[in-house]
């Protein structure tokens with residue numbers, strides 16, 4: 001099985017567009033069952049650093065449906081570290097499917113108030129966990145930071161080694177870590193980044209800064225800027241929100257591509273935005289690779305009838 005697979009553009013779509021587009025998908029979601037998509041790539045250098053620092057406890061942060069938390073639990077289950085997670089908000093008596101899996105994986109869950117959660121590594125709860133366990137390695141929310149991005153820089157080598165003839169790559173963003181890592185790789189073509197968050201246009205600058213930290217001196221920061229295209233207007237109402245237009249798109253997409261499931265929060269919105277640009281004829285590339293960053297477990301936070309891939 002190749003990780004790069006073609007996306008079928010419907011006949012109606014082809015007729016409405018004057019351009020001949022090739023759109024392929026890199027099935028990151030199929031790569032590592034415990035930490036699919038970008039998750040393993042963002043975790044791996046953090047795990048190495050924790051080992052080098054002789055940490056016995058690794059801790060991280062996330063929301064009750066977080067893909068990062070889910071991957072963290074499933075990965076740490078097989079490693080000789082104690083796993084601790086700070087969960088945003090109160091823990092409900094009935095855990096979300098994500099948190100239930102984490103509890104089964106042996107992760108210790110610490111609920112936090114939203115206001116304390118926002119303080120990140122400065123929060124009271126981090127202090128309490130450090131006090132309880134002593135030497136704790138902290139992975140930033142979403143597996144971010146320079147080490148998370150470094151794993152995605154390496155991921156770009158794997159992707160381009162399979163086919164380096166694309167005019168553009170497409171990736172979804174939350175913290176921007178994945179995008180920064182991909183961008184920093186000399187093999188990356190033009191990179192279109194679609195943010196799942198509302199009101200984050202400033203994230204472009206953060207992605208560039210992080211990519212610059214990882215970039216070999218041979219790539220000038222101006223060159224990185226030229227190949228980065230950041231889109232902050234495709235959130236369809238906000239993080240984890242679904243508009244009627246997005247739902248209609250997903251149904252159409254799933255009809256024609258039932259074996260390429262998209263997740264509800266990140267990849268579906270990016271794919272929708274690319275399809276819209278292609279339909280308008282404003283997408284300037286002939287060969288495009290869409291990088292699937294995983295997140296399919298996130299569907300469990302939605303009622304089943306909204307998931308058009310459920311039966312595929």
Ligand SMILES: Cc1ncc(COP(=O)(O)O)c(C=O)c1O
Nearest residue numbers: 173174175176177178293294295
């Ligand atoms: C499925 C999926 N895609 C994309 C992203 C965005 O990644 P990043 O936070 O590195 O921008 C996330 C969040 O980690 C995710 O869960």
